Amino acid sequence: MSTVLEAARPAIATPRAAPLIAVRELSKVYPTAKGERVQALSHIALDIAEGEFVSLVGPSGCGKTTVLRILAGLIGDYAGSVAVRGRAHCGPSREVGVVFQDANLMPWRTALANVLLPAEVLRLKGQEARAKELLAMVGLAGFERKLPGELSGGMRQRVAIARALLHDPALLLLDEPFGALDAMTRDTMNVELARIAAASRKTVFLITHSIAEAVFLSDRVLVMSPRPGRIVEEIAIDLPKPRGLDIIADRRFADTVVRIRRLLDGEGTAQLPSIAH
Amino acid sequence: MPGETTLPAEAAPRLPALPAWLRARPEYLLSPLALLAVLLLWQGVVRSGLVSVYVLPAPSDILAALAEGLQSGLFLRHGLVTLSEAATGFAAAVGAGLLIGALIAEVRFLERAVYPYLVAIQTMPKIALAPLLVVWFGFGPMSKIAVATIIAFFPMLVTTIAGLRDTNQGRLDVLRALGASPWRCFIAAKLPGALPHIFSGLAIAVIFCMTGAIVGEFVGATAGLGYLIVQANARMNIPQVFAILLVLGVIGVLAYAGIQGLRRRVLFWDKS
Ligand SMILES: Nc1ncnc2c1ncn2[C@@H]1O[C@H](COP(=O)(O)OP(=O)(O)OP(=O)(O)O)[C@@H](O)[C@H]1O
Ligand SMILES: [Mg+2]
Numbered sequence: 001m002s003t004v005l006e007a008a009r010p011a012i013a014t015p016r017a018a019p020l021i022a023v024r025e026l027s028k029v030y031p032t033a034k035g036e037r038v039q040a041l042s043h044i045a046l047d048i049a050e051g052e053f054v055s056l057v058g059p060s061g062c063g064k065t066t067v068l069r070i071l072a073g074l075i076g077d078y079a080g081s082v083a084v085r086g087r088a089h090c091g092p093s094r095e096v097g098v099v100f101q102d103a104n105l106m107p108w109r110t111a112l113a114n115v116l117l118p119a120e121v122l123r124l125k126g127q128e129a130r131a132k133e134l135l136a137m138v139g140l141a142g143f144e145r146k147l148p149g150e151l152s153g154g155m156r157q158r159v160a161i162a163r164a165l166l167h168d169p170a171l172l173l174l175d176e177p178f179g180a181l182d183a184m185t186r187d188t189m190n191v192e193l194a195r196i197a198a199a200s201r202k203t204v205f206l207i208t209h210s211i212a213e214a215v216f217l218s219d220r221v222l223v224m225s226p227r228p229g230r231i232v233e234e235i236a237i238d239l240p241k242p243r244g245l246d247i248i249a250d251r252r253f254a255d256t257v258v259r260i261r262r263l264l265d266g267e268g269t270a271q272l273p274s275i276a277h
Numbered sequence: 278m279p280g281e282t283t284l285p286a287e288a289a290p291r292l293p294a295l296p297a298w299l300r301a302r303p304e305y306l307l308s309p310l311a312l313l314a315v316l317l318l319w320q321g322v323v324r325s326g327l328v329s330v331y332v333l334p335a336p337s338d339i340l341a342a343l344a345e346g347l348q349s350g351l352f353l354r355h356g357l358v359t360l361s362e363a364a365t366g367f368a369a370a371v372g373a374g375l376l377i378g379a380l381i382a383e384v385r386f387l388e389r390a391v392y393p394y395l396v397a398i399q400t401m402p403k404i405a406l407a408p409l410l411v412v413w414f415g416f417g418p419m420s421k422i423a424v425a426t427i428i429a430f431f432p433m434l435v436t437t438i439a440g441l442r443d444t445n446q447g448r449l450d451v452l453r454a455l456g457a458s459p460w461r462c463f464i465a466a467k468l469p470g471a472l473p474h475i476f477s478g479l480a481i482a483v484i485f486c487m488t489g490a491i492v493g494e495f496v497g498a499t500a501g502l503g504y505l506i507v508q509a510n511a512r513m514n515i516p517q518v519f520a521i522l523l524v525l526g527v528i529g530v531l532a533y534a535g536i537q538g539l540r541r542r543v544l545f546w547d548k549s
Binding site for chain 2: 072074094096098100106107108117121122147167
């Protein structure tokens with residue numbers, strides 16, 4: 001195996017800084033209409049250090065969004081513990097910015113007014129200039145006064161990213177933010193996201209279906225099993241940062257992508273039990 | 278263009294070229310023509326004596342009655358009475374429908390306690406309450422306002438509840454993740470999202486409240502277009518009855534157009 005993968009384990013044992021997020025023994029059961037119980041998550045543990053970029057990959061329906069919603073404070077009834085900066089996490093926090101799988105813009109608000117929504121909710125004054133800067137940063141300068149109905153799916157998603165950044169949260173939670181984008185815009189957005197995360201020293205937790213995207217952006221990639229979701233592997237990406245798109249040609253990059261691909265395809269299933277503990 | 282000149286003579290249009298607006302919307306010419314045709318036919322049938330003028334007055338008689346009613350100020354005086362009753366009923370119905378609809382949609386236990394009864398009442402013809410309301414509120418405008426309010430209230434209530442239930446959960450998640458209060462969620466996401474439904478309710482309510490006021494006047498009144506219809510009917514002044522129906526029709530169309538105009542302004546973002 002390549003050297004990128006060797007450092008996989010120690011990441012949790014010796015976090016580089018005090019963890020911003022510490023999750024232990026997290027389980028989640030959804031009650032369904034028929035009275036059945038859907039076990040979405042099972043005994044998840046994860047740490048996210050301050051300033052770290054962590055991605056979560058896993059098959060569809062394995063519980064990724066559930067993890068994100070719990071971190072966002074949108075789901076309250078779970079088992080286990082979630083701590084932010086050592087304090088028990090309950091409910092939403094202004095330290096967190098969320099980008100959901102759908103853009104979820106208010107269709108009656110212009111792009112600019114949508115970006116300004118957090119300022120209204122959190123009663124922050126004078127954020128107009130910052131909102132315009134953020135729109136420019138996501139490549140939407142000049143689209144401030146457009147309504148969501150006049151924007152493409154990818155543009156809407158970029159407005160949602162600008163909105164999540166407005167109140168300058170320490171932690172950015174992204175749920176497949178680029179799923180709706182074409183490959184080229186997606187690459188651009190990935191480079192941009194890496195730049196934003198590094199420049200603003202944000203902690204980022206990214207859910208994605210794209211392994212290449214996860215490897216390109218992350219310090220660490222967590223791999224989840226099918227439902228009930230468990231974290232079956234944790235891979236530190238020691239490729240030097242900042243990374244350019246040319247890193248795709250790097251041997252270690254390709255090796256890591258293939259390794260994660262195998263884990264997800266179930267080729268690694270036989271070794272899963274040993275990895276899980 | 279050059280190709281056109283080479284066309285054989287027979288292919289040239291026989292009619293003079295139609296203006297562009299007419300080619301785009303031929304109904305602007307065709308519907309008035311259809312109306313004119315019907316009126317001429319109607320006039321001919323009545324004048325030929327096939328139908329008694331007491332059953333169906335001739336269009337010319339109706340027009341005469343209309344002109345007379347408008348010139349004498351009779352229609353205006355009674356029209357204002359009916360309009361003010363209907364408008365008051367409309368305002369009350371919209372206010373109550375929005376408020377109670379919001380409470381039922383937002384407060385779970387209220388929904389459980391009250392909703393079954395509302396569904397039961399909803400299936401009842403509320404217009405049947407008119408005689409009772411006249412007994413309760415008298416022959417003045419109050420009883421007409423009550424009838425208008427009650428029948429316009431239910432479409433407002435039902436559409437408000439439906440609109441608020443139809444709330445987009447994703448938009449709510451965005452607000453909740455920011456720690457927004459329930460009130461903020463209501464104002465910033467639920468209510469605007471419910472507006473398309475609510476405007477459907479307004480369009481129905483604005484017609485229903487006119488109906489309510491007229492029926493209230495039928496039952497017992499001393500003024501109003503409904504009262505005038507009953508009076509004219511009793512005197513067998515059928516052309517005047519038709520003339521008043523025409524006035525009511527115009528009022529209804531204007532009220533409906535007013536709501537649709539408001540809808541376009543408020544729901545500028547809603548493409549449906
Ligand atoms: N509100 C809910 N009620 C009941 N079951 C739910 C609910 N939300 C999610 N689930 C179930 O929990 C499991 C995990 O869902 P989740 O949305 O977290 O998956 P995911 O990994 O984000 O999937 P995808 O990659 O397709 O977005 C799924 O099997 C889903 O059916
Ligand atoms: Mg998901």
